[in-house]
Amino acid sequence: MxxxxxxxxxxxxxxxxxxxxxxxxxxxxxxxxxxxxxxxxxxxxxxxxxxxxxxxxxxxxxxxxxxxxxxxxxxxxxASFDLESVSQLGDLRIALECEIARLAAERAADDAVEAIRTEMTQIESALCDPATPYPRGVDFHGTLAAAAGNPRLATAAGDVKRQLSLARSRTGSPPERARRALDEHHAIFDAVVRRDPDAAESAMRTHMRAAMAAMIASIEAEAAGGER
Amino acid sequence: MxxxxxxxxxxxxxxxxxxxxxxxxxxxxxxxxxxxxxxxxxxxxxxxxxxxxxxxxxxxxxxxxxxxxxxxxxxxxxASFDLESVSQLGDLRIALECEIARLAAERAADDAVEAIRTEMTQIESALCDPATPYPRGVDFHGTLAAAAGNPRLATAAGDVKRQLSLARSRTGSPPERARRALDEHHAIFDAVVRRDPDAAESAMRTHMRAAMAAMIASIEAEAAGGER
DNA sequence: CGTCTGTCGGCTGTATACAGACCACAGGAG
DNA sequence: CTCCTGTGGTCTGTATACAGCCGACAGACG
Structure with missing residues (x-):
């Protein structure tokens, strides 16, 4: 096949x-x-x-x-996105990623869980060693979506993620966010390993809210700097 | 405007x-x-x-x-959908509708809440009087999505809903589902009125799971009848 | 008699060509 | 000097035309 x-x-x-x-x-x-x-x-x-x-x-x-x-x-x-559009996309992404986390905790196969673990260690080592900024092709949320076993959900989440990536194309994410994001990823992963859907959804919601808050703050700061 | x-x-x-x-x-x-x-x-x-x-x-x-x-x-x-596709679409719809319910409970304006109440009374009267099978243009989930105030979320939910509607185009929904659905809608609406996002999401998840179970049962029954 | 192959018809995929609308700029009137 | 208007260009929207591929059917070979 x-x-x-x-x-x-x-x-x-x-x-x-x-x-x-x-x-x-x-x-x-x-x-x-x-x-x-x-x-x-x-x-x-x-x-x-x-x-x-x-x-x-x-x-x-x-x-x-x-x-x-x-x-x-x-x-x-x-497409260009104002703050309201970013906020709407954020809610949409929260909906999709939270369900992905829930489904991954419910149904992820063991090898899929191991694939997530491998990804996280790669990201972690890249963070500890500043030489390699970020490994190519490593995508925590994409791997988690694959583990959830729902291609349509994964595609929808990928589309929204790309729109948000376009929305913040001018403003890079602050460096301290990466470390916090890794911790939040760990919390999600732990819940998936424990097969706890509620905890996985909750951890994902926390992660998404933090990520969206950081992103909106970056865009506002960039807008303020642009006006100066 | x-x-x-x-x-x-x-x-x-x-x-x-x-x-x-x-x-x-x-x-x-x-x-x-x-x-x-x-x-x-x-x-x-x-x-x-x-x-x-x-x-x-x-x-x-x-x-x-x-x-x-x-x-x-x-x-x-x-497009034609097999049972796996319907299941995937169901998960996708759960993700979107649950977030819509949560946001509606958080942010719905008072007049939007009243619009939902009006819709529900229309559906209820239509159910009590079998003469009018279903009022045209009345759409609980659509109105709720509008109340949530996120057009992108509403559009995505509408797309998924249409796909599911196409998937079950041959099999009508059983008549006893309408009454149960109305009760479930009441539970969601009550949570929205109480401004309780967690309860709204939970009630919506219950509603969606029941609706999807009924739909999958209908499709399986239709498939078994078609093979006979 | 079954299977393979060659040919023909129909369809999709693509390119070119034309018509109409929108926008910008220049000219003139107030 | 400002505003309006007319005209020109440019672009989108649409239609027509051609090439290549897929599938079906008939015929021949094993």
Missing amino acids: SANAAEANLFQVRRFSDIAVDVLRDRILSGSLQPGQRISEVALAEELRVSRPPLREALRVLHGEGLVVLTPGRGASV | SANAAEANLFQVRRFSDIAVDVLRDRILSGSLQPGQRISEVALAEELRVSRPPLREALRVLHGEGLVVLTPGRGASV
């Missing part, structure tokens, strides 16, 4: 519109296209060596993911 | 692709297009008096809403 799935995925991305979706998502999240920036269809299509119809389909997909805003008659632009 | 919003919405739906989205969504949810049915782009485009590119964009949007499945090289088809 894995060979079939891999082969199917290889052929699945052969559509130009899907390639455009991936390229555009990377450009938006990497900051190559900044929030609020207008996207010219003809210019982008020419740059990607793609015709306009596939590009327009890609823009519709990214609009569904919340990364692109489409205004009828005025075209597309990279 | 409401005049502006209405005017903006009127002009916003002038794109053929958006019209196609609305028409297709209605056809899928009304059962005019049944789950699993293939959608021919040329035939549907000709029927809707629309060219294929706008129709393809509409299909991409509905794919993002989970109502259409797009297989590269093989075209589009109406």
Whole structure:
């Protein structure tokens, strides 16, 4: 099955519109296209060596993911989030991540639990050794979502996470947050290991509230600095 | 603002692709297009008096809403859900509705609370008088989501609800569920009135678990009857 | 008789072309 | 000098046209 799935995925991305979706998502999240920036269809299509119809389909997909805003008659632009939008996205993320934590505590397979443990040790060692800022491809929440065994929930949580990542693309998270986040991750993980869904949800809620508070504070500080 | 919003919405739906989205969504949810049915782009485009590119964009949007499945090289088809997908959607809905209930208990304005009360009395009178099966446009969860004051959360919950509605399109919900659901709605509403977020979330979780159990039972019964 | 292969039809995926709307800027009137 | 208006350009929205792939069916071979 894995060979079939891999082969199917290889052929699945052969559509130009899907390639455009991936390229555009990377450009938006990497900051190559900044929030609020207008996207010219003809210019982008020419740059990607793609015709306009596939590009327009890609823009519709990214609009569904919340990364692109489409205004009828005025075209597309990279999504930009004000504080209210960030707050709304935060509530949405709380809903999804808390349920993920609950389900992970209820149903996570043992090897999935071990995968989370491995991730956490990697993050921890990276924090102790400032040489490596953050290991690539390590994603606590993504691994936890996989452990919860609900792909739709994981996809939804990933979409919201990317929107929030775009919202704070200008302001990096403060360095002291990483240490606190690690402790909060430990609390969630402990609850998952103990198979305690209520505790896992509660710990996740605490973690999310702290993360959102820090993020909102960063954005407010950046906004105040920008006005100065 | 409401005049502006209405005017903006009127002009916003002038794109053929958006019209196609609305028409297709209605056809899928009304059962005019049944789950699993293939959608021919040329035939549907000709029927809707629309060219294929706008129709393809509409299909991409509905794919993002989970109502259409797009297989590269093989075209589009109406989404069909097996029991595992329904279970996954149920967990997703639990996550969203529970957070909505919590937020409604925390922040709902007084008039929003009264709007919920009005809806519930309408549903209750409709249940007592079997002449009117169900009042049109009355939607407890939608009103509750509006009371929670988070449009993104409300949209996400609405999307999931529509997917589940499509999943059980063949099997109607059993009549005794309506009465139990009304009681469960009362419990949620009472918690919202008492401004008790924990109780609201708990009551919503109870309600969702019962609703999902009833739905899965209906689908299993229908599947067993179909095999017979 | 079963199976494989080649061909044909239909469909999706993509590109090009055209029409209409929105915006900016210049010119003129008050 | 300011505001309005007309015109031009640019872009989106839509339609049409072509190429490539998938699937089905018929025919031939084992």
